[in-house]
Amino acid sequence: MRQWWTEPGDYSWVVEFYRRRGLMPALRAGVVAGGVATALATLCLFFEDLVHPHWLSHAVVFWMLANAVGWVIFWWFFPWPSARQAGVLFALADIGIAIATGLHADPLAALSTTPLFALPGASIVFFYGPRAIAAHMAFAAVTILTAATWLALSDRPDAVAVAIAKALIALMVTAAIFPPIQFGFWLIRSNSIESLTDPLTELANRRGLANYLASRLDTLTSSTEPLCVLVIDLDGFKNINDIYGHKIGDAVIARTAEQIRAAAGPSAFVARVGGEEFVVLDLMTLPAAAAIAESVRAAIEAPDTPKATASVGVAAGPIGSLAEFEAIHACADETMYAAKRNGGNRIAVAGAADDATAARQTGEMAFRPKELDDANVSDGSP
Template identity: 35%
Template sequence: MNAGRLALRMWWRQPVDYRWVLTTLRNHSALGLLKNLIGTSGLGLGAIAVMVMLSSEGPQSAAGRAVIGFFAVVGVATGLRWYLLPWPTAWASLALIAVADLAITTTGLLVSSRVALVNATALILTGAYLTLFHGAKALAAHAAWSLLSVVLVTTRMQANADSNSDASLAVATVLIMVLAVVFVLPMLQFYYWVLRTDALSDPLTTLSNRRGLDYNLPRLFEAGTPICAMIVDLDRFKVVNDTFGHQEGDRVLARTAARLRDTANPAATVARTGGEEFTIVDHLDVVSARALAERIRRAVEESSEVAVAVTASIGVAVFDHGAEANGRPAAEQLLGCADTAMYRAKERGGNTVVVHEIGAPLA
């Protein structure tokens, strides 16, 4: 499989950490502005629904006007919700977009053909939101709904064959929707994913960096599962840099990263979090974590190809789900315990593993 196809597969499979996206925007003071813009868009869609309802091109039946009037109220209420309430959870966010999609499509089926075709392009707005805040699968579902909506509108237009029908306009609208929701929005989301992945990666080792570790931690801290963190710090690495130069030091780091990635479980998060410090987080109990740490220690020792022996001091912190009743540790606490254990391994001369089971005294 070539690199491009592999990247596409990773984009399709990798979930978006919704909370991380919000935290990043909040840290840059951009979340409040975006929240107000989305609220204004909701009010705008509500106003559009009112104008359509009152237009001569709008629904001719009382029931049709009532339905569009209802969606106008929903649009205004949704806009006010964005202004007045906190940012929605991931599931609530998807629900709001689903309601908006339903309102846009239903409105298109109740108005004249020309208005319906223009109305369908509003689905591009909801698709843009999904592009930024949700994953590839949600965007694909939206694309399928958008295409179905356009097909329904154009089929209805041809079936009615009213005086306002325009086959060329219908074809143009279909092409616009296909280009936007099938090509442009997924392409933008894919390259957004590429940029995000690059920002979360260490350029030397291609492992996650500190920000990438923070991005992946929430999905690993699930209730009902054991969780372990390992801090791997290379011994005598400064001697390698001082004796052989930083280029050789970089090669040692790259080799170490490859060994860690090959030795750790495929589902584990492996990150370079300092100059010669690496962090591994995985769902392992204390026995499995100790065994993995020993394999990593041996792998690092055996990978040394310089005159100065490069080994690793490894601190391991494990929280078993059996101790859930005592309170699950925060990520910072788990990593802090692993860091303390790593320094204990350093004090013992390096090339050593020290394990701390949270809730038990440090050995």
Template identity: 35%
Template sequence: MKALIELLAVWWRLPDQFNTFLRYLEDRGLVVACRLLVGGTAFGMGVILIVMRWSEVGPQGTFWRSVNLAISSACLVAGVIWWLRPLTRLWSYTFVFGSDIAIALSAACDIDPLARLLCCVVFASIGGYIAFFHNPKLQLGHLVFATLVTLAAGWSLLFGDNTDWGLGIAKIGVTLATIYVIPVVSQIMLAMFSSDATTSELDPLTGLLNRRGLSRRATAIVGDEINELNALLVVVIDLDRFKKINDLHGHDIGDSTIIRTALRIQLWTSKSALIARVGGDEFVVLERAPFGSVAKLSTRISAAMNGDNDVPETSASIGIAIRTVPQTSEEAVDDMVAALFRVADSAMYQAKREGGNQVRASIV
């Protein structure tokens, strides 16, 4: 029992998984497949709801048929949005809330309690989606809402004109078990299975790669030929006077500053770049860019890293190592990246010695 309580406590403390899981999909080229799958499911539900209009236990009367038509249309539109628009956190939350409401209204449209309960089973798929993309708090709210709708859907089996307690308890119980077991077990198992991977490859505070994760994935970005039109850059970023921020404002503000810095780094990097947090306030980026664009990139980095209204005020010292010479057959990727890191690190310390809040670049 103690182990179960500890596992539930770990599950409850899980942060929102949207950025982490989306990055996981992007790293493996699965974003389009995910959008096609979820969009296809939403579109398919819209088609099913249209078919229910011709069922004897489907929507009856002008009002409920109008509700059915509105929901089925919304499902079809949601499917198209999934196919055509990029996945964002706002759309993901909108999809979850909209889906819960659509399922509840779809269940209300059916006149047979068993048909209503069957409709409620679809709550399980939304719970599974939340398990991958979001957090336990949203999951709990979803489950409470799904429970209330399921009880209302099967109410007539327990207290209606044709009460059948045995059937009602059995069907409501099976429906609730499906709604609860699939998402909760999925989210707990994901927490367990991803724990080692998160510890070994990802920084738990920012969701970026850690030093080991950067090393393991470096081959992917170094694989293309290196030349002046496609130079390899190693960028080292170190916050200026970060210890003072921790000492004066506390570690919570320090953590917020680290997270803010991680988000800002993503503003100027390409989607293919590797971004890692390799120390308390030190970040490393592996990026590919034309040699002629490095000066402009340095300006973009400076503009992106500093905010006029930051509280507490922060700045960063940045070193860039640039390689335009192709990799030789004798060079190992790790050795080449390590050499570039040393050059970039030296450039960063030069910027720091000169007062910080500067970018220094060196060509290898």
């Protein structure tokens, strides 16, 4: 429970989850539908008994109606907001509902307005963490209890009973249901994220790599720089396991992951895709990728006990589809094995052999390793 309570939420993860599944139009439609419902409810306030002076109440209603219409226009026609922007909008929605509650001259009508708090709450519970939903619930509860107290003190003969009943219903609808929903969603999201991560190294696993490619494909395809792929495989890792045992072997894998992460830099995506095999992706030129590969090789060769070395294959090319990534990856994999055949503890560099644009038009794989020679196989020595 403490871990759940300290969880800040992951707005971008939720948005990306919907986007990857083509559900953003449906999500927009849901938020817009809530805005339309709020606008219609606000419009009805012009025909209700409001607090005096009426001209001021009607001016406030008109302002609220304009904001409700603006909400609909913004969410439907403008780019999806950032976490901060959306948070401000949901907070303003809460404030607007509280103002609408206070405009009624009849306390029962005022209390009947408070279930509208469920609309922003339904969004906050998925996009933000438990503290955000707690703040929303506290604000809604104060508004509900204030309206209920107003009703209980009215001159209705059944005022107290009605106030208690209506307040309990409003609290259930707008507050009580959200914590268990948020907790359940957090469990599902956490399990989903954990399924994409290698527990030993805390790097992405093979499934995490596929998820990264699917979520970043638009960015990768629109880049003017080629996608560079490094395939890194430890040399003779089986001997380390046989001599030192699996516990030490796991420590070597974890150490190697940290060395690769540090050498690859903050912009790189690093994954562990096999027992002792790692993949690094980044957008950069092939010479820059070769320099990174040499840094990775040298970092792994650093004097540690037990000593480890690695063979690194490098390939690069423009990417327009997942199939083209697979071709670049296969090319880097082949060059890595070429480095192993040349003695290991070295890098091998390959490139795009054919024109990528022509390949996209024909649907064929355009990437194959260059013939390896002394110019593109290096063991780090001068």
